[in-house]
Amino acid sequence: MIQWKLSTVNRKLNEEKEKLINILPSHLREEFNKEAYISGGCIYSLYNYKEPKDYDFFVHNESFALSLREFFMSLVINDEDDPKEKNIYVVHYGGERIVITKNAISIGKKYQIITKFFGTPAEVVNEFDFKHNMFYHQNDNIETLSDWDFLDSESLVYNEQRARDISGTIIRVHRFCERGMTITNAEVCKMLRKLREIGFTERENEIIENVGSY
Template identity: 70%
Template sequence: MREQKLAEISRRLNEEKKKLITDLPSHLQDDFAREGFISGGCIYSLYNDKEPKDYDFFVESESLANRLREFFMSLVIPEVVADDEKPKVKNIYIVHYRGHRIVVTKNAISIGKYQIITKFFGAPKQVVGQFDFMHNTYWHKNNRIDALSDWDFLEDTKLVYNEQRARDITGTIIRVPRFIARGMTITNVEMSKMLKKLRDVGFTERENEIIDNGSSY
């Protein structure tokens, strides 16, 4: 039953990747087809019969991440951007390409429901190993879905913290209410794991900024 469902999800993710590739510049399509992989909450959502709000794509090399960002940044023409197209947040750029309104930030390129993460890159295990909760630690590449951990997390509504995560502990804690709003739960034990990790690694400059401004991710 599980294998059949994963096979169906894999076919769906293959389709989504192909759609995204057609929206990329032709000189980067082959590299993205070879390196790009899907990970994040979309696999968990599809497994639980929910339509994902978006699809997160990652690439294996810094070179491709930089080339993707450089291409879309080359389309930015600030002096002709209309007032209603000007972003309200610094370091966010809006461009138009192949009929799409594309948002480019220092972390990602958003093309409709697809996000290409450019801040983090590497082999799937390396990237997924830094995700915050275990129900997200799955990825799709080369026509199959693989797991960093136990497959049972796909069928669980309890948040389990990935204790191997070494960054963005504050962001992880801030994101917890979002998961709670989606019907998930978390125990005091899992919250304590995050607080212990935060105590051990301390606050980064970015985390202090988020706390001071009362903002979220």
């Protein structure tokens, strides 16, 4: 059963990647096809017959992430009254609305290319906060850095290897619970222990102060 469901999810992910590639400019398509992989909650959602909120794409190297960002930033029309150091830029390309931030390039309502984090799945996906999200699609295959059983689980299990944005992880728990997932006190304590170990860094304090955006 799991293999049949995974093959169905795999086909869907191939289709979505192809759609995104066709939106990109021609000079970036071949490299994106080689460089990009999909990871995050979309795989868990599709496996459980739910429509993903979006599809997160990651790339292996920083230089290509910069190439993608530079292309879309080249479409920004500078306005003298508009500060050059804005956090968000909006352009239109290929019939889609493109939102460029310091962290990602969002294309339309479905696709997001993450530019803040890059590297192999072992480097990137291993830093995801919950184990049901630690699956990735690359080279026409779905792989995991956790365990296949998490695809069938509705329980949140914290990834203790994650050592950043612990406050943000805790704050996001309610989102998963609103979608029907559950979490035990033991898993919450794992996050609190990690936060105690790491301490309240500048980034942690920033997350807490901007809690309204989560």
